[in-house]
Amino acid sequence: xxxxxxxxxxxxxxxxxxxxxxxxxxxxxxxxxxxxxxxxxxxxxxxxxxxxxxxxxxxxxxxxxxxxxxxxxxxxxxxxxxxxxxxxxxxxxxxxxxxxxxxxxxxxxxxxxxxxxxxxxxxxxxxxxxxxxxxxxxxxxxxxxxxxxxxxxxxxxxxxxxxxxxxxxxxxxxxxxxxxxxxxxxxxxxxxxxxxxxxxxxxxxxxxxxxxxxxxxxxxxxxxxxxxxxxxxxxxxxxxxxxxxxxxxxxxxxxxxxxxxxxxxxxxxxxxxxxxxxxxxxxxxxxxxxxxxxxxxxxxxxxxxxxxxxxxxxxxxxxxxxx
Numbered sequence: 055x056x057x058x059x060x061x062x063x064x065x066x067x068x069x070x071x072x073x074x075x076x077x078x079x080x081x082x083x084x085x086x087x088x089x090x091x092x093x094x095x096x097x098x099x100x101x102x103x104x105x106x107x108x109x110x111x112x113x114x115x116x117x118x119x120x121x122x123x124x125x126x127x128x129x130x131x132x133x134x135x136x137x138x139x140x141x142x143x144x145x146x147x148x149x150x151x152x153x154x155x156x157x158x159x160x161x162x163x164x165x166x167x168x169x170x171x172x173x174x175x176x177x178x179x180x181x182x183x184x185x186x187x188x189x190x191x192x193x194x195x196x197x198x199x200x201x202x203x204x205x206x207x208x209x210x211x212x213x214x215x216x217x218x219x220x221x222x223x224x225x226x227x228x229x230x231x232x233x234x235x236x237x238x239x240x241x242x243x244x245x246x247x248x249x250x251x252x253x254x255x256x257x258x259x260x261x262x263x264x265x266x267x268x269x270x271x272x273x274x275x276x277x278x279x280x281x282x283x284x285x286x287x288x289x290x291x292x293x294x295x296x297x298x299x300x301x302x303x304x305x306x307x308x309x310x311x312x313x314x315x316x317x318x319x320x321x322x323x324x325x326x327x328x329x330x331x332x333x334x335x336x337x338x339x340x341x342x343x344x345x346x347x348x349x350x351x352x353x354x355x356x357x358x359x360x361x362x363x364x365x366x367x368x369x370x371x372x373x374x375x376x377x
Contacts, residue, residue, distance in 0.1 A: 062264040062317050067345030069356035074268045077349065081273035082150065084183070091153055098157045103164035108133045111160075116200040120192040126178040127197045128156055129208070130167045139211035140173040141374050144198050146230070148221030150251070150270065150278035151182045151190070159220075170371065173210045175201055179226070186284035187296040194230050202240045214374040216244040221270070221320075221348065222278065224250025228298035228327070235306045244373035245310040246366060249348055253299035253323040254279040254287035266319030269348040275319060299323055305334040311369040312338065313362050315346025339369050 066074065082090060104111050112129045131140065143166060147154045156163075156176030163174035179193035198217070205212045217234075219227035224247040231245050257276035266272050279287040283296060294301035310331055314324040321342070331338040343350065343358040353359050371377045 060267065062267045065264060065317055065345050066268075066347060067343075067350075067356065067358065070346065070350050070353045070359070073347065073349045073352050077269070079268045079271060081271055082152070082277050083273075084277070087152060087183075087277075094149075094153055098155070099161075101161060103130065103160050106161065107164040107168040109164045109167045111164075116197060118192060118196045119199055120188075120196065122189065122192055122196075123180075125193050125197050125200075127200075128160075128176050128178075130160065130163050130174040131209070132167045132171050135171045135209070137171045137211075139205075139214075140171055140209055141214035141216065141376060142201060142205075142208075142210040142212075143167075143172040143174045143216045143218060143370075144201065145174060145176045146179070146194055146217075146219035146223035146226045147176065148219070148223045148249075148251075149181070150274060151222045151226075151282040152278055153181070154222070166367075170367075170376065173208055182278070182281035183284075187282055187293070190226055190282065191229060191233060191295050194226055195233060198230070198234075199239065212240065213243070214376070215240075215242045216246060216370055216374060217242045218244075218246035218248070218370075219250070220248040220351070222251045224248055225252050225298060228252060229293075229295045231307055232298060232301055232304075233295045241308075243308050244370055245308050246370060247310065247312045247324075247327075248351070248362075248366070249314055249318055249320060250312065250324060250327070251275070251278070251320055252297070252327050254283060254292065254297050255299070256319065256323050258286075258288040262319070262322065265317050265321045268317070270319055272319060299327055301330075303334050304331050304336055307331065307334075307336045309337040309369070309373040310339070311341075311366050311373075313341040313343065313366065315343045315348070315350055317345060318348045318350075320348075339365070341365055 177197035180189045328340040
């Protein structure tokens with residue numbers, strides 16, 4: 055796409071603009087999904103985090119609490135914890151509901167475990183369109199509930215539990231937080247939403263004049279939501295556990311951190327979600343980064359990426375009373 059024809063290229067922060075040329079934007083469809091999965095799997099870094107950080111790495115197969123198939127989780131812990139009981143950081147990966155795995159996020163989780171003594175757990179939830187909701191909700195809930203029920207075995211503090219996710223994982227985390235709130239089986243104490251995919255209706259709304267041109271487009275978003283819901287996006291009666299932005303009330307959620315870029319497709323839904331959190335009496339910290347797109351996390355040294363890492367870490371430690 056030439057600069058002359060682009061509606062938003064001039065708005066992108068120069069520190070992170072190279073991503074849109076390195077990874078050309080293409081709409082995700084049923085026809086391109088398998089090739090996209092194959093390409094992504096080839097890009098997955100085969101990094102042994104135990105060689106980079108003083109941590110242990112373990113995979114476990116845990117049961118579904120809903121009669122579904124067993125679920126794989128991966129657990130990263132500090133080799134020597136400074137705490138008697140470790141806070142739990144439960145991470146849900148992104149990928150538009152149809153791609154991805156926790157592999158990309160291992161270094162970040164290992165760093166958190168090493169620096170601050172977290173037990174970091176990531177879940178391999180079933181992907182759409184092969185599996186529609188509530189498969190993802192059930193997998194994510196089962197993985198977290200297993201951790202809570204095996205707190206002694208894991209060495210975790212069930213009074214210091216953070217639920218986090220990026221992009222589609224952020225949307226799944228928000229829906230899961232609502233489900234946990236209503237089930238009342240256990241509590242979470244912090245919700246971290248990074249560039250979250252919160253509202254299926256964005257995919258059928260009028261085009262944004264500037265946001266969503268690059269990386270994750272409205273068409274890709276439509277495909278992701280149609281895949282996971284198993285029906286056309288925007289219909290009435292969709293559960294707030296699947297689409298958190300549909301919730302009538304967000305009251306009762308824990309302190310929440312959200313960050314989003316101004317040219318990210320999810321900018322409007324993130325702003326509206328933060329506004330609803332404030333209205334419903336939830337402590338929310340919102341960071342909006344000028345000229346940041348959906349792959350801004352690829353540039354950890356960029357100014358606002360660095361600021362985001364620092365502010366989100368502070369919010370996490372503060373919410374869990376670790377400061």
